[in-house]
Amino acid sequence: MEQQFDTVKIGMWLFLATEVLLFGGLFVGFGLMQQRYPREFVEAHEYLQRSLGALNTTVLLFSSWTMVMGVLAAKTNNKKRLVFFLILTIICAFIFLGVKYFEYSHKYEEGLLPGHFYSHKGDSIPGSHGYATFFSFYFMMTGLHGIHILVGIGLLAWIAIRANRGEFSEAYYTPVDLVGLYWHLVDLIWIYLFPLYYLIS
Amino acid sequence: MSTQIEEVPFDESGHLHDPKGEARVYLKTLIALLILTAITVAAAGIHFENGAINIVIALTIASIKATLVVLFFMHIRHDRPINGLIAAAGFLFLGIFLMFSFIDVTSRDPLQPVNLKAPVTNAPAPVTTLDSSGNAVPATPAPAPAP
Numbered sequence: 391m392e393q394q395f396d397t398v399k400i401g402m403w404l405f406l407a408t409e410v411l412l413f414g415g416l417f418v419g420f421g422l423m424q425q426r427y428p429r430e431f432v433e434a435h436e437y438l439q440r441s442l443g444a445l446n447t448t449v450l451l452f453s454s455w456t457m458v459m460g461v462l463a464a465k466t467n468n469k470k471r472l473v474f475f476l477i478l479t480i481i482c483a484f485i486f487l488g489v490k491y492f493e494y495s496h497k498y499e500e501g502l503l504p505g506h507f508y509s510h511k512g513d514s515i516p517g518s519h520g521y522a523t524f525f526s527f528y529f530m531m532t533g534l535h536g537i538h539i540l541v542g543i544g545l546l547a548w549i550a551i552r553a554n555r556g557e558f559s560e561a562y563y564t565p566v567d568l569v570g571l572y573w574h575l576v577d578l579i580w581i582y583l584f585p586l587y588y589l590i591s
Numbered sequence: 592m593s594t595q596i597e598e599v600p601f602d603e604s605g606h607l608h609d610p611k612g613e614a615r616v617y618l619k620t621l622i623a624l625l626i627l628t629a630i631t632v633a634a635a636g637i638h639f640e641n642g643a644i645n646i647v648i649a650l651t652i653a654s655i656k657a658t659l660v661v662l663f664f665m666h667i668r669h670d671r672p673i674n675g676l677i678a679a680a681g682f683l684f685l686g687i688f689l690m691f692s693f694i695d696v697t698s699r700d701p702l703q704p705v706n707l708k709a710p711v712t713n714a715p716a717p718v719t720t721l722d723s724s725g726n727a728v729p730a731t732p733a734p735a736p737a738p
Contacts, residue, residue: 396671399670399671399674400671400673400674400677403673403674403677403678404677406677406678406681407677407678407680407681408681410681410682410685411681411684411685411688414685414688414689415688417685417689418688418689418692421689421692421693422692422693422696425693425696425697440632440635444628444632447628448625448628451621451624451625451628452621454621454624454660454664455617455618455620455621455664457664458617458663458664459614459617462607462610462613462614462617465607465610466607466610560607570664570665571665574660574661574664574665575665577660577664578657578660578661581653581656581657581660582650582653582657584653585631585635585649585650585652585653586649586650588635589631589632589635589645589649590635590645590646590649
Protein backbone atom coordinates (compact mmCIF):
# COMPACT_ATOMS: atom_id res chain seq x y z
CA MET A 391 0.00 0.00 0.00
CA GLU A 392 2.77 2.40 0.91
CA GLN A 393 4.57 1.42 -2.25
CA GLN A 394 1.46 2.20 -4.30
CA PHE A 395 1.20 5.58 -2.65
CA ASP A 396 4.83 6.33 -3.52
CA THR A 397 4.27 5.34 -7.14
CA VAL A 398 1.20 7.52 -7.46
CA LYS A 399 3.13 10.45 -6.02
CA ILE A 400 5.98 10.01 -8.51
CA GLY A 401 3.41 10.05 -11.30
CA MET A 402 1.90 13.24 -9.91
CA TRP A 403 5.29 14.93 -9.69
CA LEU A 404 6.05 13.93 -13.29
CA PHE A 405 2.75 15.53 -14.33
CA LEU A 406 3.62 18.66 -12.35
CA ALA A 407 7.02 18.83 -14.10
CA THR A 408 5.24 18.80 -17.48
CA GLU A 409 2.99 21.59 -16.21
CA VAL A 410 6.06 23.64 -15.29
CA LEU A 411 7.38 23.14 -18.83
CA LEU A 412 3.98 23.98 -20.39
CA PHE A 413 3.91 27.34 -18.65
CA GLY A 414 7.67 27.64 -19.08
CA GLY A 415 7.32 27.89 -22.86
CA LEU A 416 4.91 30.80 -22.42
CA PHE A 417 7.24 32.49 -19.93
CA VAL A 418 10.14 32.22 -22.38
CA GLY A 419 7.98 33.64 -25.19
CA PHE A 420 6.91 36.50 -22.95
CA GLY A 421 10.54 37.27 -22.06
CA LEU A 422 11.65 37.25 -25.69
CA MET A 423 8.84 39.59 -26.74
CA GLN A 424 9.70 41.89 -23.85
CA GLN A 425 13.22 42.12 -25.32
CA ARG A 426 11.73 42.98 -28.68
CA TYR A 427 9.16 45.57 -27.56
CA PRO A 428 10.60 46.94 -24.28
CA ARG A 429 8.86 50.34 -24.41
CA GLU A 430 5.46 48.98 -25.40
CA PHE A 431 5.60 46.28 -22.71
CA VAL A 432 6.43 48.78 -19.95
CA GLU A 433 3.58 51.00 -21.11
CA ALA A 434 1.17 48.07 -21.32
CA HIS A 435 2.12 47.03 -17.74
CA GLU A 436 0.65 50.32 -16.54
CA TYR A 437 -2.85 49.21 -17.59
CA LEU A 438 -2.78 46.33 -15.07
CA GLN A 439 -3.90 47.25 -11.58
CA ARG A 440 -1.18 46.33 -9.11
CA SER A 441 -3.57 46.32 -6.12
CA LEU A 442 -5.83 43.70 -7.75
CA GLY A 443 -2.82 41.52 -8.59
CA ALA A 444 -1.58 41.77 -5.00
CA LEU A 445 -5.07 40.92 -3.71
CA ASN A 446 -5.23 37.82 -5.90
CA THR A 447 -1.74 36.77 -4.81
CA THR A 448 -2.79 37.02 -1.16
CA VAL A 449 -5.98 35.05 -1.83
CA LEU A 450 -4.09 32.26 -3.60
CA LEU A 451 -1.36 32.05 -0.94
CA PHE A 452 -4.05 31.85 1.72
CA SER A 453 -5.85 29.12 -0.25
CA SER A 454 -2.59 27.17 -0.42
CA TRP A 455 -2.43 27.32 3.36
CA THR A 456 -6.06 26.17 3.76
CA MET A 457 -5.27 23.31 1.35
CA VAL A 458 -2.24 22.14 3.31
CA MET A 459 -4.28 22.38 6.52
CA GLY A 460 -6.89 20.20 4.84
CA VAL A 461 -4.28 17.57 4.01
CA LEU A 462 -3.10 17.71 7.63
CA ALA A 463 -6.70 17.22 8.79
CA ALA A 464 -6.97 14.15 6.54
CA LYS A 465 -3.74 12.75 8.02
CA THR A 466 -5.12 13.18 11.53
CA ASN A 467 -8.56 11.63 10.77
CA ASN A 468 -10.37 14.93 11.31
CA LYS A 469 -13.18 14.74 8.77
CA LYS A 470 -14.94 17.97 9.82
CA ARG A 471 -11.77 20.04 9.58
CA LEU A 472 -10.91 18.47 6.21
CA VAL A 473 -14.29 19.41 4.70
CA PHE A 474 -14.11 22.87 6.30
CA PHE A 475 -10.67 23.63 4.86
CA LEU A 476 -11.59 22.24 1.42
CA ILE A 477 -14.66 24.51 1.26
CA LEU A 478 -12.52 27.46 2.39
CA THR A 479 -10.08 26.66 -0.44
CA ILE A 480 -12.94 26.56 -2.97
CA ILE A 481 -14.24 29.93 -1.70
CA CYS A 482 -10.74 31.42 -2.19
CA ALA A 483 -10.66 30.04 -5.73
CA PHE A 484 -13.98 31.74 -6.52
CA ILE A 485 -12.75 35.04 -5.04
CA PHE A 486 -9.69 34.76 -7.30
CA LEU A 487 -11.84 34.17 -10.38
CA GLY A 488 -14.19 37.01 -9.39
CA VAL A 489 -11.30 39.48 -9.24
CA LYS A 490 -10.00 38.10 -12.54
CA TYR A 491 -13.44 38.56 -14.15
CA PHE A 492 -13.49 42.18 -12.95
CA GLU A 493 -10.01 42.74 -14.46
CA TYR A 494 -10.90 41.06 -17.77
CA SER A 495 -14.11 43.05 -18.24
CA HIS A 496 -12.16 46.26 -17.53
CA LYS A 497 -9.62 45.31 -20.25
CA TYR A 498 -12.46 44.45 -22.62
CA GLU A 499 -14.06 47.88 -22.18
CA GLU A 500 -10.78 49.65 -22.88
CA GLY A 501 -10.05 47.56 -25.98
CA LEU A 502 -6.90 46.07 -24.38
CA LEU A 503 -7.34 42.77 -26.16
CA PRO A 504 -5.02 40.22 -27.78
CA GLY A 505 -3.90 40.28 -31.41
CA HIS A 506 -6.04 42.05 -33.95
CA PHE A 507 -8.83 42.56 -31.41
CA TYR A 508 -6.65 45.26 -29.83
CA SER A 509 -8.45 48.56 -30.24
CA HIS A 510 -7.05 50.79 -27.51
CA LYS A 511 -6.45 54.42 -28.49
CA GLY A 512 -3.79 56.86 -27.31
CA ASP A 513 -0.66 54.68 -27.15
CA SER A 514 2.65 56.53 -27.29
CA ILE A 515 3.88 54.38 -30.22
CA PRO A 516 0.79 54.22 -32.45
CA GLY A 517 0.53 51.22 -34.73
CA SER A 518 3.13 49.13 -32.86
CA HIS A 519 2.34 45.44 -32.53
CA GLY A 520 3.98 45.42 -29.09
CA TYR A 521 0.81 46.30 -27.17
CA ALA A 522 -1.32 43.62 -28.80
CA THR A 523 1.54 41.13 -28.26
CA PHE A 524 1.65 41.99 -24.56
CA PHE A 525 -2.09 41.42 -24.17
CA SER A 526 -1.94 38.22 -26.22
CA PHE A 527 0.52 36.85 -23.66
CA TYR A 528 -1.43 38.34 -20.77
CA PHE A 529 -4.71 36.68 -21.77
CA MET A 530 -3.05 33.43 -22.84
CA MET A 531 -1.08 32.97 -19.61
CA THR A 532 -3.64 34.24 -17.09
CA GLY A 533 -6.35 32.44 -19.09
CA LEU A 534 -4.51 29.12 -19.01
CA HIS A 535 -3.87 29.69 -15.31
CA GLY A 536 -7.58 30.50 -14.85
CA ILE A 537 -8.52 27.22 -16.57
CA HIS A 538 -6.24 25.46 -14.07
CA ILE A 539 -8.12 27.22 -11.25
CA LEU A 540 -11.44 26.03 -12.72
CA VAL A 541 -10.16 22.45 -12.96
CA GLY A 542 -8.90 22.83 -9.38
CA ILE A 543 -12.35 23.91 -8.19
CA GLY A 544 -13.84 20.79 -9.78
CA LEU A 545 -11.23 18.55 -8.15
CA LEU A 546 -11.63 20.23 -4.76
CA ALA A 547 -15.41 19.86 -4.91
CA TRP A 548 -15.03 16.17 -5.80
CA ILE A 549 -12.61 15.67 -2.89
CA ALA A 550 -14.88 17.59 -0.52
CA ILE A 551 -17.87 15.38 -1.43
CA ARG A 552 -15.82 12.22 -0.93
CA ALA A 553 -14.42 13.57 2.33
CA ASN A 554 -17.93 14.31 3.53
CA ARG A 555 -18.82 10.66 2.90
CA GLY A 556 -15.93 9.76 5.19
CA GLU A 557 -13.79 8.09 2.55
CA PHE A 558 -10.48 9.51 3.75
CA SER A 559 -8.43 8.70 6.82
CA GLU A 560 -4.78 8.55 7.85
CA ALA A 561 -4.69 5.13 6.14
CA TYR A 562 -5.92 6.49 2.80
CA TYR A 563 -5.81 10.15 1.80
CA THR A 564 -3.95 9.92 -1.54
CA PRO A 565 -6.53 11.93 -3.57
CA VAL A 566 -6.47 14.74 -1.00
CA ASP A 567 -2.68 14.80 -1.11
CA LEU A 568 -2.49 14.83 -4.92
CA VAL A 569 -5.15 17.50 -5.39
CA GLY A 570 -3.19 19.48 -2.78
CA LEU A 571 -0.02 19.15 -4.86
CA TYR A 572 -1.91 20.29 -7.97
CA TRP A 573 -3.37 23.26 -6.10
CA HIS A 574 0.06 24.33 -4.80
CA LEU A 575 1.44 24.17 -8.35
CA VAL A 576 -1.33 26.52 -9.54
CA ASP A 577 -0.30 28.83 -6.70
CA LEU A 578 3.37 28.44 -7.68
CA ILE A 579 2.68 29.54 -11.27
CA TRP A 580 0.81 32.60 -10.02
CA ILE A 581 3.80 33.46 -7.79
CA TYR A 582 5.77 34.01 -11.03
CA LEU A 583 2.92 35.50 -13.10
CA PHE A 584 2.24 38.21 -10.52
CA PRO A 585 5.65 39.98 -10.54
CA LEU A 586 6.14 39.52 -14.30
CA TYR A 587 2.80 41.12 -15.25
CA TYR A 588 1.95 43.46 -12.41
CA LEU A 589 5.23 44.60 -10.88
CA ILE A 590 7.94 45.02 -13.51
CA SER A 591 7.82 48.50 -14.98
CA MET B 592 19.19 6.21 10.95
CA SER B 593 17.45 6.85 14.25
CA THR B 594 18.22 10.57 14.14
CA GLN B 595 16.73 10.76 10.67
CA ILE B 596 13.44 9.27 11.81
CA GLU B 597 13.13 11.93 14.49
CA GLU B 598 13.23 14.63 11.84
CA VAL B 599 10.48 13.01 9.78
CA PRO B 600 7.02 13.79 11.18
CA PHE B 601 5.75 10.24 10.51
CA ASP B 602 6.63 7.04 12.32
CA GLU B 603 6.83 3.70 10.53
CA SER B 604 3.06 3.10 10.58
CA GLY B 605 2.37 6.49 9.01
CA HIS B 606 1.14 8.31 12.13
CA LEU B 607 2.02 11.95 12.57
CA HIS B 608 4.28 12.58 15.56
CA ASP B 609 3.30 16.15 16.08
CA PRO B 610 0.36 17.49 14.05
CA LYS B 611 0.30 20.76 16.02
CA GLY B 612 3.96 21.34 15.22
CA GLU B 613 3.23 20.73 11.53
CA ALA B 614 0.34 23.23 11.65
CA ARG B 615 2.68 25.80 13.23
CA VAL B 616 5.20 25.27 10.42
CA TYR B 617 2.44 25.83 7.81
CA LEU B 618 1.28 29.02 9.51
CA LYS B 619 4.85 30.36 9.66
CA THR B 620 5.26 29.51 5.97
CA LEU B 621 2.07 31.41 5.12
CA ILE B 622 3.20 34.45 7.13
CA ALA B 623 6.62 34.38 5.42
CA LEU B 624 4.94 34.18 1.99
CA LEU B 625 2.65 37.13 2.77
CA ILE B 626 5.57 39.22 4.10
CA LEU B 627 7.58 38.44 0.94
CA THR B 628 4.59 39.49 -1.18
CA ALA B 629 4.44 42.81 0.69
CA ILE B 630 8.20 43.29 0.18
CA THR B 631 8.05 42.58 -3.55
CA VAL B 632 5.12 45.01 -4.02
CA ALA B 633 6.99 47.69 -2.04
CA ALA B 634 10.23 47.08 -3.98
CA ALA B 635 8.35 47.47 -7.27
CA GLY B 636 7.42 51.01 -6.19
CA ILE B 637 11.09 52.02 -5.98
CA HIS B 638 12.50 53.22 -9.30
CA PHE B 639 16.12 52.17 -9.62
CA GLU B 640 18.26 53.84 -12.25
CA ASN B 641 18.79 50.49 -13.89
CA GLY B 642 15.40 48.90 -14.55
CA ALA B 643 17.00 45.44 -14.57
CA ILE B 644 17.44 45.68 -10.77
CA ASN B 645 13.63 45.69 -10.36
CA ILE B 646 13.34 42.54 -12.48
CA VAL B 647 16.11 40.77 -10.54
CA ILE B 648 14.55 41.68 -7.16
CA ALA B 649 11.05 40.62 -8.25
CA LEU B 650 12.19 37.28 -9.68
CA THR B 651 14.50 36.53 -6.73
CA ILE B 652 11.66 37.06 -4.25
CA ALA B 653 9.32 34.99 -6.45
CA SER B 654 11.87 32.17 -6.44
CA ILE B 655 12.20 32.31 -2.63
CA LYS B 656 8.40 32.12 -2.37
CA ALA B 657 8.28 29.21 -4.84
CA THR B 658 10.96 27.37 -2.83
CA LEU B 659 8.96 27.85 0.38
CA VAL B 660 5.81 26.48 -1.26
CA VAL B 661 7.62 23.45 -2.71
CA LEU B 662 9.51 22.64 0.51
CA PHE B 663 6.78 23.16 3.11
CA PHE B 664 3.35 23.09 1.42
CA MET B 665 4.27 20.40 -1.12
CA HIS B 666 6.13 18.41 1.58
CA ILE B 667 9.30 17.99 -0.47
CA ARG B 668 11.38 18.46 2.69
CA HIS B 669 10.05 15.18 4.15
CA ASP B 670 9.30 13.41 0.87
CA ARG B 671 11.21 10.73 -1.02
CA PRO B 672 14.22 12.26 -2.77
CA ILE B 673 12.94 11.05 -6.16
CA ASN B 674 10.02 13.51 -6.04
CA GLY B 675 12.30 16.41 -5.26
CA LEU B 676 14.58 15.27 -8.05
CA ILE B 677 11.70 15.31 -10.56
CA ALA B 678 10.66 18.78 -9.43
CA ALA B 679 14.24 20.04 -9.63
CA ALA B 680 14.65 18.49 -13.09
CA GLY B 681 11.55 20.34 -14.35
CA PHE B 682 12.94 23.66 -13.18
CA LEU B 683 16.46 22.81 -14.40
CA PHE B 684 15.27 22.18 -17.96
CA LEU B 685 13.13 25.30 -17.85
CA GLY B 686 16.26 27.18 -16.78
CA ILE B 687 18.24 25.78 -19.71
CA PHE B 688 15.40 26.69 -22.09
CA LEU B 689 15.27 30.27 -20.72
CA MET B 690 19.03 30.76 -20.65
CA PHE B 691 19.79 29.55 -24.16
CA SER B 692 16.86 31.49 -25.64
CA PHE B 693 18.12 34.70 -24.09
CA ILE B 694 21.76 34.07 -25.01
CA ASP B 695 20.59 33.60 -28.59
CA VAL B 696 18.47 36.74 -28.75
CA THR B 697 20.81 39.10 -26.93
CA SER B 698 23.96 38.03 -28.81
CA ARG B 699 22.46 38.24 -32.30
CA ASP B 700 23.48 41.03 -34.67
CA PRO B 701 20.72 42.88 -36.47
CA LEU B 702 19.77 40.92 -39.55
CA GLN B 703 21.06 42.47 -42.79
CA PRO B 704 21.94 41.02 -46.19
CA VAL B 705 25.63 40.01 -46.30
CA ASN B 706 26.17 41.69 -49.70
CA LEU B 707 24.79 44.99 -48.52
CA LYS B 708 26.65 47.89 -50.21
CA ALA B 709 24.59 50.94 -49.39
CA PRO B 710 22.80 51.71 -46.12
CA VAL B 711 19.18 50.67 -46.05
CA THR B 712 16.96 53.69 -46.48
CA ASN B 713 13.56 53.97 -45.01
CA ALA B 714 11.97 54.76 -48.36
CA PRO B 715 8.56 53.07 -48.57
CA ALA B 716 8.42 50.05 -50.82
CA PRO B 717 6.66 50.65 -54.14
CA VAL B 718 3.04 49.80 -53.76
CA THR B 719 1.75 47.28 -56.22
CA THR B 720 -1.72 45.99 -56.82
CA LEU B 721 -3.05 43.01 -58.72
CA ASP B 722 -4.83 43.54 -62.01
CA SER B 723 -7.73 41.41 -63.15
CA SER B 724 -5.46 38.63 -64.53
CA GLY B 725 -3.46 38.40 -61.28
CA ASN B 726 -0.31 40.23 -62.45
CA ALA B 727 1.28 42.75 -60.14
CA VAL B 728 1.08 46.27 -61.52
CA PRO B 729 2.33 49.46 -59.88
CA ALA B 730 -0.48 51.30 -58.27
CA THR B 731 -0.99 54.65 -59.92
CA PRO B 732 -3.00 57.34 -58.27
CA ALA B 733 -6.36 57.68 -59.85
CA PRO B 734 -6.32 60.62 -62.28
CA ALA B 735 -8.09 63.58 -60.89
CA PRO B 736 -11.44 64.01 -62.60
CA ALA B 737 -11.49 66.94 -64.99
CA PRO B 738 -13.38 69.87 -63.59
